[in-house]
Amino acid sequence: IQIFFDNDTLAQHQNAAPEIQRIKKSRRLHPNYVIDKYNVLFKIVKRKSGQQLHLRYLPGSLIVKVLSAYHNSTFCGAHFGVKRTFYKIRDRFYWPNMYKDIVQHISSCINCRKNKPSRRKPDGHLLSIEPPRGVWERLAMDYVGPVPESKSGNKY
Template identity: 35%
Template sequence: IVLPPRNNKTESVKATADADAFVSTDPDATLITDTNVSHTKTIPHKFSSNYFDSNKLQQEQARDPHIQNIIRRLQHKPNNSPFIFKDNLLRKIMTISPHSKIERDVIYLPSSMIKSLLYACHNDPMTGGHFSLDRTYHKIKNLYWWSKMKLSIFQHIKSCLACQQYNVGRQKRHGQLNPIPPREGPFLLIGIDYCGPLKTTPREN
């Protein structure tokens, strides 16, 4: 029995596998566009819904007066602005890193949802973990932005009861030494170090 050659099928399977490998190993394949701006999902669902409901973003942005002022300014002067209005949400254009030229747009988080987001990404047992300031900030910055963002995260972590109970500092506290003001002339202040009483030696020293 003579079987037909299967070279064509093997080559097609290999080509498909190579294409899949290229897509899976190229992290920027779906990130970079022609304008060097990568777009996040319309409404990202990354944090626990126990505290944070991303479906309320559009509704809460409409209630935020500061966000509405920015949207009105964009309607009159859309150029040279770090904000864009896309998918019925106000977004801020950010660079991926300080030295990167690739930009992405992240959702401007309304002030009414800041507390719930911080609870979801810091306190929630599923999507939180009580991480430090830097790790909590990096979890949020690629999805959301608001003014004085790091300060809000820092204040939330400082007020977290679990972090205050279990994240005990390992450094020694400062002593109670009171500084002595310098005198106006030499030999006006003399310092003497002393210690004791000490045990006597066999020679009664």
Template identity: 35%
Template sequence: MIVSPIEWNSPSVASNTAPNNPPGCPPGCQYVPRTQRTPMIHSAHSSRGTGHPGANNTPSLLRDRFWWPNMARDVRRFVQGCPDCAMSKSPRHLPSGKLLPLPVPNRPWSHLGVDFVTDLPPSEGNTCILVIVDRFSKSCRLLPLRGLPTALETAELLFNQVFRYYGIPEDIVSDRGPQFLQSMECLPTLRCDWDIRLRLPCKKLSPRFVGPFTILEQVNSVTYKLQLPSPYIIHPTFHVSLLKPHHEPVSLPTEPGQTEEPPLPLILDEGSVYKVKEILQSRRRYILQLT
């Protein structure tokens, strides 16, 4: 069964379409009045049969039957403000922001670089090395390990082998492996970036972006600090390559007294941030107790 993405014979459009098309309207096309343009774009872009095409493909669904001045501009404005496209579609341009050199340390062991060297030939049962480098003096600590440690073991190694001798560093540069990301939770005094982990059934189909969030300040030329909700237990500073501008959605005309509800927030690993609006169905479970 083929589902038409647009209700071409919609009574609301037919009744509001002028019988005489204005000058400039192509032959065979219907002129859409101003009050019906946004619902028409919404039908061509956001209906179930279209799949949210982009700003270039959405006008092609409209030009065969409908016309109004500056159609491409109105469609582009609507698509830019679509919340579903903003969260789900990956950007097609190169990452924003240039790579900046790391700051030059002023004292030894204030700025560290850590990484693992794995899959080494066994030596006294050890096949892995935790490399800790001081970026000021280039001095390093090599800690042999029997295998990749857990996040807690990594944090204990840093405390016992480095921090107890040289103090807490100002920053640590790593490759954002799971051992480093989770071990940073044990080091609240370090200004580190954490990933947003969503509790969703399929990672491949999960949203690429969450938000929108207000920018609090610009830390440097490529880093911004955002105002995050309290359930988001992550560091609020992000590189510009992880951000994209927010465009206000084009609201559909509603009946008097009706308001368009914003989309529900996402669920984080740390806890649910959904607000239950309505219970659609329930199932009763019985627990048998044996005596």
């Protein structure tokens, strides 16, 4: 997918975000972050495969825009589930709690809720039991045991 904002726009949004400003100011304490020539903060992420990626650190003000572009847009395959949307975004951007935000965005997507079938199994059929006609006609009992002996010597 084409990135729908340029480096200047991303830098402006990052500069307005206090958590990103703290990271930029204490960058020497954070070896997993770099800043490029456009003043855009990147997080360095190493995958299990050994691949090292420089991901744009996305400020909170742009998260909904990216989620909408990758989930709602027809250019990205429109309305994929949580995992596919996550895998599309995770190699391009970084922000804390990304997976949780994707789950929340997709679960609130009206089109997905209307058009995607529920994977929940239907409830079982409940059958009513005829009430007994007289006393002791029906008896129910729960069996428990053997029960371990208590400290005071009780066995039941």
